[in-house]
Amino acid sequence: MNKELIINAHHGNVELALLEDKKLVELHHESSNTRFAVGDLYLGKVKKLIPGLNAAFVDVGYERDAFLHYTDLSPYARSILRFTQLAINNKSPEGFDFSRFRNEPEIVKTGKITEVLNGRPNVLVQILKEPISTKGPRLSCEISLPGRFVVLTPFNDIIAVSKKIHSSDERKRLQKIVEAIRPKNFGVIVRTAAEGKNTAELHDDLRTLVEMWKTMQRNLRGATPPQKILSERDRTTSILRDLLNASFNRIVVNDKNLYNDARSYIQKIAPDKQDIVSHYTGSAPVFDAFGITKQIKSSFGKTVNLDSGVYLIIEPTEALHVIDVNSGYKSASSNQEQNAVGANLEAAAEIARQLRLRDLGGIIIIDFIDMKQAEHKRAVYEAMQRYMANDRARHTILPISKFGVMQITRQRVRPEVNISTSEQCPTCRGTGKIGSSVLLTDEIEKNLQYLLKNRHSGLTLQVNPILYAFLKKGVYNQQWKWYFRYRQWINIRPDPSCQLVEYRFLDKNGEEIKLAGA
Incomplete structure (x- = not known):
């Protein structure tokens, strides 16, 4: 599988499009003033304890107080509280020696929030989920600093290896290496990307994370809540950190500074792959040049059409998302x-x-087309598991029920990407909306292919006069292209009664042909 990352920087914002085999699979938007991103560390002030929810509301500077549940406190919550106070009151510019820090007793899993956060102290927290809709950020005290090959987890001495590394010998090898280089008072989680890496590579990654922790300690000195203490890397470098592997074959950036940053970062983490980064200098927008704009327009919206004629209806609600297959x-x-x-x-x-x-994110209900045989239902279930194997968000898939419905839960950590695929109608000057006209000719040609495949001949296409002029423009116009492509002459007739994006196919007898979904 070939992976490409196209980065579009404009007006202080950055858009990142991840393509797998030329198909858009992820779209990220990063604003220049992004706050409360997943992974950011904040010094917060406990504002309110809610015993009934066994949770607390914490002020981290957002317009609504953030939510911290007891189960997200971490067993080392008391250690974090004491560490926070020591770091704030420390007078040394370099901070105190964390290797000499002595942990407090662990809290019990079935305890009460009032037993731990009584007195409403200042607390070091990490953003677990970004603000979504009317909800503030979701917080955690399970502090972790992710790197390329390892994740650093302070206040414990646990070493864990990713379950995606299947070789028992490789798991033992990585375990021994990390045991030898692990700093005191830090736990380490070995990521899947560490498979096959040597001691020097793992040690460099670990050393970088320890320096980040020391920077965070220095930032805590004299801090007053609410205050950001340490930022997660920007979305560009975090995607490169998490996704870069042998199948990545191109990274295209249209901004010189971002190009230099991406190239230097890759040179540091994977020197052999620095040449895959290129600076785009074309006149057309980079997303247009790589066909991403068109994919965005065709992929978002209530209806998603597939080339074969199958189409999906995606309906969001407050509690869940419903997808209907037709x-x-x-x-x-x-x-x-x-x-x-x-x-x-x-x-x-x-x-x-x-x-x-x-x-x-949340609950997704999929209403598949009814199938009678159990092996066919199982085949669709297994296919969905394969297709979602590359999804980095935690998810659970249940088999198709007797009602023909599949249920999926998927981790929600950021607001969903929602792009409008409608535009103002030039005919009614904004009093109504139409489907995006950028895809109209593709839609006409797809229906034309279907009709010709089903042995229709003598076809006539009725369109609005404006669209008629577009299709007939030039010597080698769209009508002639269709003729050379399909070896059939398609009559095109202007019809003022057609709206701008409306069209009709007529058979050789002049009767309108009804199309599915039209």
Whole structure:
């Protein structure tokens, strides 16, 4: 699988598009004034204890108080509270020696929030979930600093190796290396990317994270809540850190400064891959040049159409997301069961992509086309598991129920990506909205292919006069392109009664042909 990262910087904002085999699978937006990003460390002030919820509301500077539940306190919560006070009151510019810090007794899993945060102290917290809708940030005291190969977890001495590393010999090797280089008072989680890495590479990564911890200690000195203490790396470098592997073959950046930053970062973490970074200097916008704008327009919105005619209806609600699978005009065979299975398998691949692309979280209900045989339901379930294997968000997939419905829960840590695919209609000057016209010719041609495939001949296309002028523009216009491509002459007729993006196909007898989904 080839992975490409296209980075578009404009007006102080950065957009990142991740492509897998030329198909858009993730879209990230980073504002120049991004605050409360997942992974940021804040010094907060406990404002209110809610015994009924066994939780606390903490002021971290957001318009609404952040939420901290007892289960997110960490067993070492008392140690974190004492460390926070020591770091704030420390007079030395370098901070105190953390290796000599003595941990407090661990808290019990079934304890009460009032037993730990009584007195409403200042506390060091990490953003677990960004603010979503009317909710403030979700916090955690389980402090962790992620690196390329390892994750540093202070206040414990636990060493864990990613379960995705399947070789027992490799797991033992990594365990021994980390045991030898682990600093005192720090636990280490070995990431999947560490597989096959040597001691020097792991040690360099660990040393970088320890320096980050020391920087955080210095930032805490004399701090008053609410205050940001340490920022997670920007979205560009964090994506490179988490995703860069052998299948990454190109990174394109349209900003010179970002290009230099990305190149220097990759030179540090993977010197052999620094040449995959290139600076885009073309005249067209970088997203247009790589076909990303068109994919964005066709991938967002209530209806998502697939090339075969299968289409999805995606409906968001306050509590969950509902996805309905429709076969459209797909008809691979005369067997209804086989058609249903084929449509569902194709839809499963697109649904897995849509979940990543829109970053949908919470409960997702998928209404697949009804299948009668148990092995077909199992095949769709297993296919969904395969397609979602590359999804970095934690998720759980349940088999298709007897009602033909699949249930998925997916981790929600950021607001979902929601891009409007409608534009103001020039005919009614904004009093109504139409589907994005940038995809209209693609939609017409897809329906034309379907009609020709089903042996329709003598076709006539009726369109608005403005669209007629566009299709007939130039000597080698769209009408001639269709003729050379399909070896059939398609008559095009202007019809003032058609709205700007409305069109009709007529058969050789002048009768309108009804299309699925039209």
